[in-house]
Amino acid sequence: MNLIQGETVTVIRTEKVLDELGEPAYGEDAREEVGNVVVAPGATADLDASRPEGVTVAYTLCFPKTYAGELKGCAVEVRGERFRVVGDPQRYTEANTPGAWNLTVEVTRTDG
Template sequence: MNLIQGETVTVIRREVERDELGEPSSEKVTREAVGNVVVAPGSTSDLDSSRPEGVTVSLTLCFPKSYEGELRGCSVEVRGTEYAVVGDPQRHTPENTPGDWNLTAEVTRTDG
């Protein structure tokens, strides 16, 4: 029995295809299900007074060592909601990760 239970999330990659003039012509979207991802709540914060209904929500996702993809520029669907990956998450060194997870990513979304 594991003390920490992961769940399945979906990594979404969007690639913009450009025409001969360099203008966006279409978008290719790929979705990849990744299991055993630990989802931890992050901070929530209200936006300033100009957006009284606005809120920013973040989560911290810990991806398993078996996941070999990169997350820069991606978004991740967690429990039916899409979040943008912040920055360029990097893997921890193997010597410092005795458990099942070695890639930590912060994801965020803004509502309102």
């Protein structure tokens, strides 16, 4: 029995291609399910007084050592909602991660 239970999330990569004029265009989304991801809910924060309904929703995700993909520029679907990855997440060194997870990722979505 594990004390920490992960859940399944979906990593979404949007294919970037060039159109006939050489300008960036976006292709199909590639979806990859990843299991055993620890999801830690973050706080909501008001953006400012001019957008009282606008809030930022964030999670911190801990990906398992078995996940080898890169997450820069990706989106992640958590509990049925789509979030953008913040920055370029990097893995912890093996010596500093005795547990099953070594990649901490912040994701965010702004509503309103």
